Structures are given as structure tokens and as C-alpha cells.
Amino acid sequence: xxxxxxxxxxxRDLYTTARRYIAGGVSSDARRTAGVPLYVDRAxxxxxxxxxxxxxxxxxxGQGPALLGHCPPAVVEAVTAQVAxxxxxxxxxxxxxxxxxxxxxxxPAAERVRFNTVGSEAAxxxxxxxxxYTGRPKILKFEGHYHGWLDPVLYSVHPSLDDAGxxxxxxxxxxxxxxxxxxxxxxxxxxxxxxxxxxxxEHAGQIAAVVMEPVLCNTGAIEPDPGYLKxxxxxxxxxxxxxxxxxxxxGFRLAPGGAQEYLGIDPDLSVFGKAMAGGMQVSALAGxxxxxxxxxxxxxxxxxTFNSQPVGIAAAEATxxxxxxxxxxxxxxxxxxxxxxxAGLREAAAKVGVPMLVDGPGPVFxxxxxxxxxxxxxxxxxxxxxxxxxxLHAALLDRGVNMVPRGLWFLSTAHTEADVAATVGVFEDAxxxxxxx
Ligand SMILES: Cc1ncc(COP(=O)(O)O)c(C=O)c1O
Numbered sequence: 417x418x419x420x421x422x423x424x425x426x427x428r429d430l431y432t433t434a435r436r437y438i439a440g441g442v443s444s445d446a447r448r449t450a451g452v453p454l455y456v457d458r459a460x461x462x463x464x465x466x467x468x469x470x471x472x473x474x475x476x477x478g479q480g481p482a483l484l485g486h487c488p489p490a491v492v493e494a495v496t497a498q499v500a501x502x503x504x505x506x507x508x509x510x511x512x513x514x515x516x517x518x519x520x521x522x523x524p525a526a527e528r529v530r531f532n533t534v535g536s537e538a539a540x541x542x543x544x545x546x547x548x549y550t551g552r553p554k555i556l557k558f559e560g561h562y563h564g565w566l567d568p569v570l571y572s573v574h575p576s577l578d579d580a581g582x583x584x585x586x587x588x589x590x591x592x593x594x595x596x597x598x599x600x601x602x603x604x605x606x607x608x609x610x611x612x613x614x615x616x617x618e619h620a621g622q623i624a625a626v627v628m629e630p631v632l633c634n635t636g637a638i639e640p641d642p643g644y645l646k647x648x649x650x651x652x653x654x655x656x657x658x659x660x661x662x663x664x665x666x667g668f669r670l671a672p673g674g675a676q677e678y679l680g681i682d683p684d685l686s687v688f689g690k691a692m693a694g695g696m697q698v699s700a701l702a703g704x705x706x707x708x709x710x711x712x713x714x715x716x717x718x719x720x721t722f723n724s725q726p727v728g729i730a731a732a733e734a735t736x737x738x739x740x741x742x743x744x745x746x747x748x749x750x751x752x753x754x755x756x757x758x759a760g761l762r763e764a765a766a767k768v769g770v771p772m773l774v775d776g777p778g779p780v781f782x783x784x785x786x787x788x789x790x791x792x793x794x795x796x797x798x799x800x801x802x803x804x805x806x807x808l809h810a811a812l813l814d815r816g817v818n819m820v821p822r823g824l825w826f827l828s829t830a831h832t833e834a835d836v837a838a839t840v841g842v843f844e845d846a847x848x849x850x851x852x853x
Contacts, residue, residue, distance in 0.1 A: 422814050426467045427455040446479065449821065451810065459486035461830040464818060472818040473835050473842075475825040480665050480780075483691040483735075483750075485830020490734045491694035498730035505726055512724040515732050519692075519702060522740055523673045525661075525682040526702035530711060531724040535664035535689035536564025538699035541718055542685045543568065546625035546658045548716035549707050554619055556626045556657070558606040559586045560635035560794025563627060563662050567595050572603045573634065577798055584611040606632060606793045607640060609647035616655050625658040625685070626651075630675035633665040636784065636797040637776030637824060645681040658684040658707065664699070668692050668736075669750075669779045669826075672743050678777070696731035746829055747779075753836055754778025754827045760840035768847045773800075776825075783808075783823045804850065811846035 431452050435441035440448060447453055455467040462485055464472045474486070484491070512531065520526045532538045543555055543563075559580065563569040570591035572580070581587035583605055588598035602619055605611050606628065616623060626648060632638040652659040660683055666675035667688035676682055684707050689699035701718075702708075710716045722728075739746055758774045758781050765772035771787035784791055785801035785808075802822065809821040817839050819825050 422470050422816075423468050424452050424466075424470075427452045430455050430467065449810075450806070454813070454818065461485040461487075462828060462832070462835050470816065472813070472816050473831075473839055475817070475819045475827070475839075477826040477828055478690075478695055479820070480669065480690040480826050481693070481695045482826075482828055482830075483669055483779075484694055484738060484746075485828040486695065488694055488735075488738070488830075490738060491696075491731050494730040494734035495696065495727055498727050502726055504722065506721055509724070509726055509729070511726065511729045511733050515729055515736065518733075518736050518740060519688075519700060522736065523667075523686065523688075523702055524676050525684070525686060525704060527705040528708035528712070529700045529702045530708070530718050531729070532699040532701065532720055533697050533722045533725070533728070534564075535662075535687065535699050536566050536569075537720065538687040538689060538701045539563040539569060539662055539664065540566050541701045542660050542662075542687050542703075543625065543627065545685065545701070545703075545707065545710060545716050545718075546627075546660060549710040550624040550656070550658065552622050552624040552657075553600040554602055554622045554624060555600065556602040556604055556612075556615065556619070556623050558604050558628050558632075558794075560606065560797060561627070561629045561632060561662070562634035563629075564664075565591075568599070568601075570595060571598050571601055574798075575794075577795065580795075583795060584608070584614070605795070607638070607644055608793070609644055609651070612648060613651055616651055616657070620655060623655060623657040625660045627660040627662060629665065630661045630663065630679055630681070630683075631666050631670065631777060631780075632793075633776075633780055633824065635794045635822075636791050637780050637782035638791060638793065638797075639777065640679065641792065645679055649681055652684075660684065661686040663687060664689040665780065668739055670777055671747065672739050692735060693728050693732040694735035696728040698725075698728035698732045749829045750779040750827050751777075753831050753833070754781060754825075756833065757781075757825065757827070757831075757836045757839060760836060761843055764840055764844035764847060768844060768852075770847055770850075770852055779827050781825050783819075783825070804852070807850055808846060811849050812842060815842045815846055817842045817846075 457467045464474045516529045559572045562573045571588045575589035586603040663674040668691040670678040685703035762774045773784040785804045805823040
């Protein structure tokens with residue numbers, strides 16, 4: 417909070433030891449920071465406490481999963497009860513069928529599902545299924561969209577603009593050393609129906625699926641332009657390509673039926689993770705029955721020791737029940753708090769005189785250092801001042817507010833109006849501390 421003095425002695429000691437035994441001192445590249453990483457001691461509601469006793473209003477929420485806040489009582493109760501009855505079965509159980517049934521009732525384009533553990537797996541499964549179902553080799557992916565960290569998909573997420581190629585015909589830029597060359601991948605700019613039409617013509621008869629984050633949340637928080645998704649859907653139908661929505665972030669965050677409900681466009685396949693299980697690790701591949709039946713028949717392989725593991729499914733059941741049965745209250749709160757915070761941050765930036773864009777649906781949104789009126793795709797995002805955003809992240813953390821370092825904010829139903837008001841005060845103070853202009 418404003419005026420808080422943050423000491424990090426215990427965190428620093430832990431990091432020193434960790435760097436000896438954990439590569440880079442952190443367990444995911446997403447947690448690398450310039451200074452000492454956050455060492456969390458416990459989490460509850462909208463708050464995190466670190467091992468040094470500092471408290472933070474948390475807008476990272478485990479990178480999105482804690483949509484109902486940390487440790488929602490119904491989820492804790494369901495998980496605790498299930499742990500006593502078995503942690504892993506690697507067999508069928510009653511709750512997975514109930515969760516699958518509810519998921520199919522909630523999500524417009526879900527007629528059948530298969531469960532996995534993390535988002536990267538389900539995303540990978542969707543690409544394989546599209547190729548197996550259509551018999552076509554290529555996937556069209558959009559620049560700046562993220563679909564997990566596995567080799568076939570980790571291309572052109574944050575490409576340097578020196579490597580990225582022409583705007584309407586981007587190159588596939590690898591995300592890491594050691595990655596095999598991009599096979600059968602077509603990279604396209606997002607929010608540009610003309611470029612998509614051109615690339616689909618160029619690769620006619622070869623594209624199994626067009627894959628996207630329906631609201632782009634990994635390089636900004638960018639909604640599709642009016643009419644764009646309708647054009648994408650029509651192009652997919654015309655070319656016989658499947659449309660896949662990666663709803664790992666948008667799923668259950670924007671609406672009980674995900675972005676497909678929020679935007680009114682049905683994909684053929686969608687993947688969910690993060691928010692569907694209140695913080696536990698469960699992901700799902702969902703889709704139209706004729707496509708999913710390529711898995712039912714055994715034509716396309718799908719497996720996993722931990723698929724539908726009972727503790728995660730218990731958490732998903734408790735979470736989805738709340739999202740479904742208390743939808744007015746849940747989504748009313750998420751949108752109201754999100755909009756309140758967005759308006760407050762805009763006002764704070766205007767007061768300090770900083771050019772800043774605050775944009776996104778509300779339950780998730782992005783702050784950008786830019787004087788551009790809008791950010792519509794990855795290249796617009798790349799043109800914003802990302803180094804300054806990293807500084808703002810550090811200044812906020814020092815003052816007890818935790819946002820995703822790239823400037824993304826996740827809301828939960830546990831955030832109160834008082835949390836939002838306190839955050840706006842901290843934000844103004846943090847902005848004033850930056851070497852701006
Ligand atoms: C849109 C999207 N797809 C896939 C993934 C991968 O999910 P996971 O990290 O659970 O493997 C993420 C993770 O942030 C994501 O944001």
C-alpha cells in the first residue's frame with residue numbers, strides 16, 4: 417500500500433539458495449524478473465502474503481485461474497473432501513461425467529469434451545485433432561497469440577520486429593533455441609480479414625485449422641474488431657478449415673460460455689484451462705460432436721495419466737457450479753470491478769500526465785504506455801513502451817500491488833470496491849515515481 421516499506425530479506429535468501437538448485441532460480445520463465453522474484457507464503461481472496469510478511473492486492477491470480485479469488489471456500493471444501501477419497505485414480509469416476517455435462521451445457525460450441533491437466537496439453541490436442549479430422553497438414557496461427565510452450569506451437573508470440581517479416585505475410589519466428597523448424601505453420605496478422613483471406617487462398621486445401629485467442633490476452637488485451645470473427649468463421653467454412661478458439665484465458669472469465677458466448681461466434685473446437693477449476697490444474701478440449709468423434713473412434717490419439725484427476729475435477733465441479741448457478745452475481749461483479757478499476761487507472765494517468773491506454777473487456781484488461789488511441793494487434797502492442805511497463809510493475813510491487821509484468825490485470829469476484837480504490841491510489845503514486853518524459 418502507499419507508504420508501505422517493503423523488506424525482502426527472507427525472499428532474497430531463498431532466491432540465493434534457489435539459484436543454486438533451480439535453473440535460473442525460478443520454475444517458469446514467466447516468473448523471471450529483474451529483481452528478487454515474489455516468494456509467496458499464502459494467498460486468500462484478493463490478497464497474497466510473501467515470506468517477508470508483505471501483503472499485495474493480487475491482479476495476477478495465478479496467471480488467471482483464481483477467478484473466484486484465492487481459496488474460495490466451496491473449492492477448498494470440495495478439494496479437501498476429495499483428497500481423503502483418493503488423489504489419483506487414472507480411471508473413470510462419476511464427477512468427471514457431471515463436469516463434462518455441465519461444461520457442454522454452459523459452452524455454446526461444446527458437445528463433447530476430453531480432459532487434460534494443463535492448457536498447453538489441451539491446445540496441442542486441438543491441433544492434432546484438427547489435422548487428424550481434416551487430413552490436412554497446416555495450421556494457421558496469429559502473430560502474438562500464445563498457445564502454450566510446446567515445440568509445434570511456440571512460434572511468433574513475441575517476435576522481434578526485425579525478424580518478423582512483412583506485416584501482411586509474417587514469418588514464423590521460433591520462441592526458443594532448440595526448437596525444430598516450423599513445420600506446416602502459417603503465420604497471419606490478427607484483426608485483418610483481408611490478410612487472412614489472402615493466406616487461406618495461398619494455402620487452399622491445406623489448412624486444417626485457424627487457431628486464435630478470441631480476445632488476445634498474451635500481447636495486450638485486444639478484442640476482435642466488429643465483424644472480424646464473422647469474416648473468419650465464413651473463411652473457415654468456405655475453405656473447409658476448422659476454427660479453434662484457445663479459451664485458456666477467456667474461458668469462464670468473460671462469460672459462463674467463454675469468449676464464444678461473449679462474442680457470439682461458435683468455433684469448431686475450443687480449449688479451456690486456468691479459471692475452470694478455481695486454481696487447480698484441469699484443462700479441457702471441447703468441440704462439435706462430429707469432430708470430437710475422431711477421438712471417440714480412436715482415429716486420433718488422446719491420453720494422459722492425470723486426465724480427469726479427481727481432485728482437480730472436484731475443484732472444477734465446485735467452480736463451474738458457482739459460475740453457472742450464480743452467473744448474474746459473478747459476472748456482474750467481475751465487469752463492475754474491472755470497469756471501475758480501468759476508469760480509476762485512466763484518471764490516475766491523466767492526473768499525472770502520462771500517455772496511457774487502458775483497454776480490454778474488464779474481467780481482464782491491459783495498461784499500455786502509448787499515445788496511440790487503440791492497440792489492435794501484436795505489432796501495435798510491440799510499439800508501446802514495454803520497458804516502462806516493466807518499471808511500473810516493479811514500482812507497483814514495491815507498493816503492494818501485483819499485476820502481470822507485461823501490464824495485464826486479472827480481476828476476481830473477491831476484489832472489493834475498497835481494493836480497487838486502494839489500487840488506484842497506489843497506481844498514481846507508482847506512476848509519479850517513474851522517470852517519465
Ligand atoms: C491462451 C493460452 N493458451 C495456452 C496456455 C498454456 O497453458 P498452460 O500454461 O496451463 O500450459 C496459456 C497460458 O498462459 C494461454 O494464455
